[in-house]
Amino acid sequence: xxxxxxxxxxxxxxxxxxxxxxxxxxxxxxxxxxxxxxxxxxxxxxxxxxxxxxxxxxxxxxxxxxxxxxxxxxxxxxxxxxxxxxxxxxxxxxxxxxxxxxxxxxxxxxxxxxxxxxxxxxxxxxxxxxxxxxxxxxxxxxxxxxxxxxxxxxxxxxxxxxxxxxxxxxxxxxxxxxxxxxxxxxxxxxxxxxxxxxxxxxxxxxxxxxxxxxxxxxxxxxxxxxxxxxxxxxxxxxxxxxxxxxxxxxxxxxxxxxxxxxxxxxxxxxxxxxxxxxxxxxxxxxxxxxxxxxxxxxxxxxxxxxxxxxxxxxxxxxxxxxxxxxxxxxxxxxxxxxxxxxxxxxxxxxxxxxxxxxxxxxxxxxxxxxxxxxxxxxxxxxxxxxxxxxxxxxxxxxxxxxxxxxxxxxxxxxxxxxxxxxxxxxxxxxxxxxxxxxxxxxxxxxxxxxxxxxxxxxxxxxxxxxx
Amino acid sequence: xxxxxxxxxxxxxxxxxxxxxxxxxxxxxxxxxxxxxxxxxxxxxxxxxxxxxxxxxxxxxxxxxxxxxxxxxxxxxxxxxxxxxxxxxxxxxxxxxxxxxxxxxxxxxxxxxxxxxxxxxxxxxxxxxxxxxxxxxxxxxxxxxxxxxxxxxxxxxxxxxxxxxxxxxxxxxxxxxxxxxxxxxxxxxxxxxxxxxxxxxxxxxxxxxxxxxxxxxxxxxxxxxxxxxxxxxxxxxxxxxxxxxxxxxxxxxxxxxxxxxxxxxxxxxxxxxxxxxxxxxxxxxxxxxxxxxxxxxxxxxxxxxxxxxxxxxxxxxxxxxxxxxxxxxxxxxxxxxxxxxxxxxxxxxxxxxxxxxxxxxxxxxxxxxxxxxxxxxxxxxxxxxxxxxxxxxxxxxxxxxxxxxxxxxxxxxxxxxxxxxxxxxxxxxxxxxxxxxxxxxxxxxxxxxxxxxxxxxxxxxxxxxxxxxxxxxxxxxxxxxxxxxxx
Numbered sequence: 001x002x003x004x005x006x007x008x009x010x011x012x013x014x015x016x017x018x019x020x021x022x023x024x025x026x027x028x029x030x031x032x033x034x035x036x037x038x039x040x041x042x043x044x045x046x047x048x049x050x051x052x053x054x055x056x057x058x059x060x061x062x063x064x065x066x067x068x069x070x071x072x073x074x075x076x077x078x079x080x081x082x083x084x085x086x087x088x089x090x091x092x093x094x095x096x097x098x099x100x101x102x103x104x105x106x107x108x109x110x111x112x113x114x115x116x117x118x119x120x121x122x123x124x125x126x127x128x129x130x131x132x133x134x135x136x137x138x139x140x141x142x143x144x145x146x147x148x149x150x151x152x153x154x155x156x157x158x159x160x161x162x163x164x165x166x167x168x169x170x171x172x173x174x175x176x177x178x179x180x181x182x183x184x185x186x187x188x189x190x191x192x193x194x195x196x197x198x199x200x201x202x203x204x205x206x207x208x209x210x211x212x213x214x215x216x217x218x219x220x221x222x223x224x225x226x227x228x229x230x231x232x233x234x235x236x237x238x239x240x241x242x243x244x245x246x247x248x249x250x251x252x253x254x255x256x257x258x259x260x261x262x263x264x265x266x267x268x269x270x271x272x273x274x275x276x277x278x279x280x281x282x283x284x285x286x287x288x289x290x291x292x293x294x295x296x297x298x299x300x301x302x303x304x305x306x307x308x309x310x311x312x313x314x315x316x317x318x319x320x321x322x323x324x325x326x327x328x329x330x331x332x333x334x335x336x337x338x339x340x341x342x343x344x345x346x347x348x349x350x351x352x353x354x355x356x357x358x359x360x361x362x363x364x365x366x367x368x369x370x371x372x373x374x375x376x377x378x379x380x381x382x383x384x385x386x387x388x389x390x391x392x393x394x395x396x397x398x399x400x401x402x403x404x405x406x407x408x409x410x411x412x413x414x415x416x417x418x419x420x421x422x423x424x425x426x427x428x429x430x431x432x433x434x435x436x437x438x439x440x441x442x443x444x445x446x447x448x449x450x451x452x453x454x455x456x457x458x459x460x461x462x463x464x465x466x467x
Numbered sequence: 468x469x470x471x472x473x474x475x476x477x478x479x480x481x482x483x484x485x486x487x488x489x490x491x492x493x494x495x496x497x498x499x500x501x502x503x504x505x506x507x508x509x510x511x512x513x514x515x516x517x518x519x520x521x522x523x524x525x526x527x528x529x530x531x532x533x534x535x536x537x538x539x540x541x542x543x544x545x546x547x548x549x550x551x552x553x554x555x556x557x558x559x560x561x562x563x564x565x566x567x568x569x570x571x572x573x574x575x576x577x578x579x580x581x582x583x584x585x586x587x588x589x590x591x592x593x594x595x596x597x598x599x600x601x602x603x604x605x606x607x608x609x610x611x612x613x614x615x616x617x618x619x620x621x622x623x624x625x626x627x628x629x630x631x632x633x634x635x636x637x638x639x640x641x642x643x644x645x646x647x648x649x650x651x652x653x654x655x656x657x658x659x660x661x662x663x664x665x666x667x668x669x670x671x672x673x674x675x676x677x678x679x680x681x682x683x684x685x686x687x688x689x690x691x692x693x694x695x696x697x698x699x700x701x702x703x704x705x706x707x708x709x710x711x712x713x714x715x716x717x718x719x720x721x722x723x724x725x726x727x728x729x730x731x732x733x734x735x736x737x738x739x740x741x742x743x744x745x746x747x748x749x750x751x752x753x754x755x756x757x758x759x760x761x762x763x764x765x766x767x768x769x770x771x772x773x774x775x776x777x778x779x780x781x782x783x784x785x786x787x788x789x790x791x792x793x794x795x796x797x798x799x800x801x802x803x804x805x806x807x808x809x810x811x812x813x814x815x816x817x818x819x820x821x822x823x824x825x826x827x828x829x830x831x832x833x834x835x836x837x838x839x840x841x842x843x844x845x846x847x848x849x850x851x852x853x854x855x856x857x858x859x860x861x862x863x864x865x866x867x868x869x870x871x872x873x874x875x876x877x878x879x880x881x882x883x884x885x886x887x888x889x890x891x892x893x894x895x896x897x898x899x900x901x902x903x904x905x906x907x908x909x910x911x912x913x914x915x916x917x918x919x920x921x922x923x924x925x926x927x928x929x930x931x932x933x934x935x936x937x938x939x940x941x942x943x944x945x946x947x948x949x950x951x952x953x954x
Binding site (some may be wrong): 009024025026029323326327328329330337338340341385387388391392393395396398399400401421422423424425426427429 | 485559560561583694731797811812813815816817819821823824826827830831875879880882884886887888902911913915916917
């Protein structure tokens with residue numbers, strides 16, 4: 001007998017889950033059945049018709065036989081070497097967060113600490129000038145396949161179609177009709193999913209990928225934690241506008257009076273997403289389901305928690321949850337030990353991502369009521385500790401399961417304009433001239449690497465010609 | 468050692484160091500120079516100081532260590548080794564031990580023991596040692612190692628090192644601690660000297676002269692979970708070949724260590740005065756020694772727990788002044804070196820104290836002590852022993868909630884929690900769980916779905932590679948001789 005793993009949501013989130021599981025589950029024991037929830041959502045928050053796919057998904061794509069060049073070519077997407085933040089700093093300077101590494105340590109001393117020493121000695125240092133991705137982005141140079149960490153901007157509909165194909169090839173199935181209702185027993189176990197054609201599925205495990213509605217998890221595990229006190233944006237509005245000229249290989253995020261606007265460049269068009277407090281657009285709320293896994297239902301994607309798409313955290317967290325689900329794969333419908341372990345890790349990851357976003361607001365220098373409020377709000381404890389220690393000396397306490405690394409935090413705080421009061425004392429042990437030389441050599445190497453890259457528009461034209 | 472002060476030269480830190488350092492030490496106060504067993508992190512500490520391994524091994528009479536053998540813990544007669552290394556390797560992203568459990572199904576006698584799938588265990592049992600290889604594809608890279616040495620000689624070695632680099636040592640006994648606006652202003656010594664400083668490091672041991680005596684940090688007592696509070700220590704002459712591991716044998720009301728050094732063996736009995744008396748403990752130790760006794764046994768008293776805060780104002784506690792955990796897993800020196808590393812990372816380079824530095828030091832060190840505590844408690848509670856009041860207490864006591872959750876997840880289906888900070892990795896937890904008879908009730912369902920024959924073949928291949936690789940290693944004594952150390 002085979003057990004049915006029912007994935008609710010024939011959307012991007014659902015097909016990613018189906019593809020990941022169908023590859024790993026033995027077919028003689030499990031069927032992976034994807035059921036359409038009858039909506040057009042992507043299961044990840046429905047923010048825009050394009051989605052930023054972080055570098056962390058490269059391995060997952062490769063396992064499915066999808067390389068980055070194919071994904072971009074088949075979907076009409078683009079590449080992003082990082083995110084340019086416009087208008088976030090008090091001094092008006094641009095801030096660039098790249099997906100790759102920034103600088104290199106010297107004698108075990110972190111790059112941003114070396115920069116701190118140089119700054120104290122009167123040399124201005126911009127961290128982004130030492131990040132290959134950032135310099136390439138500013139120069140408008142990049143070639144698909146170049147060994148530089150990058151994200152992808154992929155239109156959701158064709159990206160979903162490619163993953164659907166991969167999931168079906170891996171053995172996932174599509175249910176015969178749309179989801180109508182779930183029968184949930186008194187003990188919380190989902191026993192039957194009825195479909196529009198009168199048939200039913202008896203799930204052994206349900207993966208609720210139906211977005212913020214969480215059509216099943218909202219009944220099996222209703223408690224949710226509201227985070228809008230820290231992340232008050234509650235409306236998103238997306239539009240696609242024609243664009244002239246060569247698309248830049250990065251995301252632009254500009255601060256606004258009531259939030260921010262992201263521009264995701266595609267070939268011949270820009271997708272603009274405005275995320276704001278109030279105003280027009282689709283409502284949403286930053287929140288987390290307290291127990292993503294309860295009984296035989298696991299909430300994934302926006303059904304498990306939702307954060308504004310300032311960074312592509314949704315897909316990173318989805319992939320981590322799926323890896324964790326494989327590690328904790330249950331043996332039956334009641335799996336309290338597995339669920340507790342899963343929920344603990346998932347909470348740590350989501351809170352870590354949340355804190356990374358809150359931090360942008362807490363240190364941004366924008367003028368206006370919203371921004372004044374954001375700077376005044378009291379931060380979650382672990383984030384307050386991070387902020388205080390970085391402000392004191394450029395170091396960061398790190399916690400279990402958080403998705404961003406210490407360097408990501410340091411570069412982000414620095415880019416947003418939070419300058420540590422002191423630098424690592426060990427940077428004083430290295431002669432100043434040696435640090436200057438280290439940075440100069442690195443900068444020269446970065447420039448040489450960028451010179452060797454073609455203009456991005458030219459590389460994209462070549463890519464499309466391959467089709 | 469009485470107290471060490473770090474006096475910062477504000478403004479012009481010299482190129483070679485972070486600060487001007489003065490060490491205050493009294494010869495009148497003895498140090499405890501027992502054989503000391505360590506964990507692999509000490510190698511990175513020594514490397515950072517630029518210490519040459521062969522020179523260090525010769526001068527501290529050190530031996531190499533691949534793990535700790537635990538005898539009589541789960542049951543009387545049991546023996547297992549907690550190795551510095553992995554058991555096999557993940558297969559399709561799922562842990563090796565799950566595949567091993569699957570392989571044992573129905574035919575446990577025909578499957579190699581999990582211990583046979585760990586190269587450092589196989590090598591330790593065979594009395595062999597060689598440093599690991601760099602090639603990650605080779606089974607020869609799947610382990611690490613530490614040292615066993617004479618703690619008094621290591622202290623002398625480090626004193627030479629420090630004095631050669633400008634640390635000033637002052638002989639004297641602290642008589643009075645002068646408080647200042649931000650912590651401690653100065654130390655007044657018995658001979659009238661007054662030592663000022665910007666930062667004070669309290670290495671005064673259990674007396675915690677500065678952190679507790681002057682600054683009243685407060686102490687969290689863990690005697691409920693770890694009731695041992697005393698130890699007898701005695702050196703003996705070596706007998707038989709030098710083994711590359713430490714031994715910890717459970718006794719009626721505590722446990723006994725055996726640490727082989729080049730020139731002698733360190734022994735000791737850690738016990739609880741709640742469950743036995745010192746005379747009886749002394750007798751148990753002397754009755755079970757293997758070699759000739761080289762000195763009178765000495766008794767030490769201790770108190771298990773940690774300070775609520777280890778860094779207050781301008782005072783940082785390092786070592787026993789910060790907390791104490793019995794040496795069951797050789798963590799004492801590691802906790803000292805970890806604290807030194809943290810202090811350097813958070814070093815106040817302009818003599819301005821920032822509360823964020825102390826907050827981070829206290830968070831990180833408390834987490835480390837708490838996680839080591841849980842790991843130690845596991846050794847005592849994972850037992851079937853009920854032969855003495857001590858073991859009946861240990862077997863049935865309530866556990867720290869953080870540990871109870873971990874054990875429940877393993878017992879249920881072999882889940883091992885992974886954490887970002889904390890010295891014991893999943894392989895260490897596995898060694899103790901299996902070594903002390905906590906068996907998962909179920910195995911991973913995706914592993915269970917695989918053919919048993921495949922699991923058996925993979926386990927056999929790993930065990931075979933471990934056996935062959937260990938056979939190719941020199942004996943521990945030969946390796947020591949090769950680097951010029953007498954063995």
